[in-house]
Amino acid sequence: MMIKKxxxxxxxxxxxxxxxxxxxxxxxxxAYKLYQTFVNQEAENAKNALNVIxxxxxxxxxxxxxxxxxxxxxxxxxxxxSKEEVNRPDKCFFESCICVCKGNIGKNTEFIDQQFKDLCxxxxxxxxxxxxxxxxxxxxxxxxxxxxxxxxPLPYTLGFIRLPENLIELKISKTERSLEIEDARLEDENK
Amino acid sequence: xxxxKRYKKGAVESYFVVTVVLAIVxxxxxxxxxxxxxGFQDYxxxxxxxxxxxxxxxxxxNAQSYVPLKCSTKKTCLxxxxxxxxxxxxxxxxxxKLPDDRDAAARKIEEIHAKAMYDCWNxxxxxxxxxxxSFAERFGGDSAKPTCVxxxxxxxxxxxxxEVLQKVDINRYMENTPVSEGGLTYLQxxxxxxxxxxxxxxxxxxxxxxxEKDPNLDSKKLxxxxxxxxxxVNEQANKREMAFVFMQIKTEKFSNVxxxxxxxxxxxxxxxxxxxxxxxVLFNPYVIGGSxxxxxxxxxxxxSNIHEGQELAASAGYCGDFVSSKxxxxxxxxxxxxxxxxxxxxxxxxxxxQGNP
Numbered sequence: 001m002m003i004k005k006x007x008x009x010x011x012x013x014x015x016x017x018x019x020x021x022x023x024x025x026x027x028x029x030x031a032y033k034l035y036q037t038f039v040n041q042e043a044e045n046a047k048n049a050l051n052v053i054x055x056x057x058x059x060x061x062x063x064x065x066x067x068x069x070x071x072x073x074x075x076x077x078x079x080x081x082s083k084e085e086v087n088r089p090d091k092c093f094f095e096s097c098i099c100v101c102k103g104n105i106g107k108n109t110e111f112i113d114q115q116f117k118d119l120c121x122x123x124x125x126x127x128x129x130x131x132x133x134x135x136x137x138x139x140x141x142x143x144x145x146x147x148x149x150x151x152x153p154l155p156y157t158l159g160f161i162r163l164p165e166n167l168i169e170l171k172i173s174k175t176e177r178s179l180e181i182e183d184a185r186l187e188d189e190n191k
Numbered sequence: 192x193x194x195x196k197r198y199k200k201g202a203v204e205s206y207f208v209v210t211v212v213l214a215i216v217x218x219x220x221x222x223x224x225x226x227x228x229x230g231f232q233d234y235x236x237x238x239x240x241x242x243x244x245x246x247x248x249x250x251x252x253n254a255q256s257y258v259p260l261k262c263s264t265k266k267t268c269l270x271x272x273x274x275x276x277x278x279x280x281x282x283x284x285x286x287x288k289l290p291d292d293r294d295a296a297a298r299k300i301e302e303i304h305a306k307a308m309y310d311c312w313n314x315x316x317x318x319x320x321x322x323x324x325s326f327a328e329r330f331g332g333d334s335a336k337p338t339c340v341x342x343x344x345x346x347x348x349x350x351x352x353x354e355v356l357q358k359v360d361i362n363r364y365m366e367n368t369p370v371s372e373g374g375l376t377y378l379q380x381x382x383x384x385x386x387x388x389x390x391x392x393x394x395x396x397x398x399x400x401x402x403e404k405d406p407n408l409d410s411k412k413l414x415x416x417x418x419x420x421x422x423x424v425n426e427q428a429n430k431r432e433m434a435f436v437f438m439q440i441k442t443e444k445f446s447n448v449x450x451x452x453x454x455x456x457x458x459x460x461x462x463x464x465x466x467x468x469x470x471x472v473l474f475n476p477y478v479i480g481g482s483x484x485x486x487x488x489x490x491x492x493x494x495s496n497i498h499e500g501q502e503l504a505a506s507a508g509y510c511g512d513f514v515s516s517k518x519x520x521x522x523x524x525x526x527x528x529x530x531x532x533x534x535x536x537x538x539x540x541x542x543x544x545q546g547n548p
Contacts, residue, residue: 018211022218041259048548052281059280069534071341071548165543166339167534184534 043102045073047125049163050100053078054127057172057179065173067184072163076102078181079116079160080134087113091126096134098181099126100163116160133178136160139185236263240314248320260322262314262546264341267307269300270348277346277432277532289351296351297358303345304529305365305377307435311342311527312381315437318525323439323545337440339541341548344532346432434532438540441523 049070056068080098081088092099101116101124120126138161161170161183169184240262247258266284268275271291278284287303289296312318323338347356365377374380403413530536537544 015207015211015214019214022215041261044259045547052548055280055282069532071544074543164538166538166541167544169534 042073042075043125045071046076046100046102046163049073049076050078050098050125050127053098053100053170053172053181056170057129057174060172060174062174062176065171067169067171069167069169070163072165072168074163074165075104076100076163077138077160078136078163079120080129080136080179080181082133082135084132087117089117089121089124089126091120091124092128095128096131096179097126097128098134098136098179099124101125129179131174131177131179135178135180137180137182137186138162139183236265237310237314244314244316244320244322247322248316260340260545262340262342264546264548265307265343267303267343267345268348269303269345269351271296271351273348273350275346275348275432277344277430289355293352293355293358296355297360298364300347300355300359301361301364302368304361304433305368307343307345308365308527308529309370309377309380311435311437314342315340315525315527318437318439318527321439321441321523323441336542337438337540339436339438339537339544340546341537341544342435342437342527342546344432344434346532349431351431430531430533432532433529434537435527435529436537436540437525437527439523439525 049072052068052070056066060066078098078100081092081096083096088097089099091097099120101120103115103119103123136159138159161168161181171180171182171184171187173180173182240260243259243261247260250258263283266278266281268278268284268286269289270286271289274286275284287299289299315322365381367376369376370380405413528540530540
């Protein structure tokens with residue numbers, strides 16, 4: 001009758017295993033970092049722009065106004081929704097928000113709210129705001145077709161701001177109740 | 192027959208536990224030290240940028256546009272006690288404390304600016320790499336329009352006395368100070384000329400007067416230059432923030448490139464880029480609002496003297512063939528310039544900007 005003695009192998013191999021696991025973790029981490037260098041740079045830049053805008057907004061106190069430079073990304077735009085507005089992306093369900101989204105906003109204003117919602121839902125980044133009202137004013141553009149929103153004669157100031165390929169100066173005004181972001185070039189247009 | 196039942200369950204001996212704990216703690220300590228205490232983070236950012244620049248320049252042409260430039264804009268705040276308001280709310284701002292002594296503070300300001308210029312030029316391949324051509328083509332852009340990377344932003348706290356800024360002479364610092372001990376001066380390194388001793392100075396004291404005699408500048412452009420110059424004096428002196436911008440533009444003929452620089456760039460870019468600094472006041476980037484006149488100090492020949500293929504001596508600029516993954520070398524110019532961090536000036540110089548803000 002033989003009794004098989006099964007001694008545990010853990011003691012002999014545990015240290016090696018632990019060091020191997022740590023090494024693998026480091027390798028996977030390095031691979032992830034390397035992968036990140038090839039991730040969509042355009043989206044990263046757009047997100048960075050939104051981060052800068054959010055930081056500048058947070059740095060302002062109620063009642064203050066400031067002008068800040070933001071590096072834009074071609075094909076992206078800045079848009080916002082107030083708390084009571086309907087037709088918002090799911091990302092902005094509970095609060096007011098500002099978003100940076102990618103897409104082609106044509107000169108046709110018809111169903112423009114739906115356009116914004118769809119574009120931001122599919123390809124955008126959003127940040128919540130505690131303010132009840134969000135107002136964005138972009139550079140004036142001549143709209144050619146579609147329904148002109150009531151009270152807005154052509155050319156009218158767009159409720160969104162196209163981000164350029166270079167720098168844009170944004171004028172941000174903050175009150176207790178509202179947040180206004182305006183393309184600073186509007187000041188030159190209005191002169 | 193006697194059977195010995197020896198129950199020997201696995202026992203973790205003390206030396207084993209101690210070894211494992213020491214190994215894990217050691218890893219964590221080395222990692223923490225390397226990342227946080229040795230400037231590894233900054234070193235890592237610079238190296239990542241350089242790697243991405245080289246990778247893009249040497250990647251096959253049809254894949255070049257898929258390689259992003261992983262260059263982040265460095266932010267430096269020069270202050271004697273407080274934070275720079277120019278960077279309010281922004282992260283990754285490096286704060287450099289200026290000495291109380293005004294002369295020492297001025298030297299420190301010169302050092303930071305010279306280093307920023309040099310680092311930008313160096314990191315972007317000294318202007319000889321074709322970085323934006325394929326990218327522009329892929330995204331429907333025009334490689335003949337200037338594309339930029341904002342390497343760094345340097346801001347001076349508004350509490351720093353104006354008397355300090357009036358002592359700043361970046362050109363003289365670059366002429367006399369080696370990049371590293373015993374090596375080339377900043378001027379020599381940027382000009383790629385060991386014999387360069389000083390920036391060439393034109394004799395005409397009034398830059399505007401010189402430009403008025405330039406036959407290639409029409410009256411509208413001259414008016415733009417004058418109004419921009421006045422705006423600089425009135426506005427930028429208060430902002431105290433400069434950007435170090437690497438710009439590249441491509442074309443077949445350098446004369447066209449340089450002419451386009453005068454047109455596409457800021458109004459004073461055309462004249463100032465090709466114009467050496469006139470006097471000490473103009474050296475000072477902050478007293479008169481920075482102005483590309485300082486950037487222009489790095490280019491010392493009137494553009495009429497530039498011949499095809501000739502490097503712009505004593506300037507952070509290069510016109511010639513680019514190293515490219517395409518079969519035929521493409522021609523153009525690359526320039527690193529210090530300009531006010533203002534969208535009106537940067538956007539006149541840069542049709543598009545890449546890199547991380």
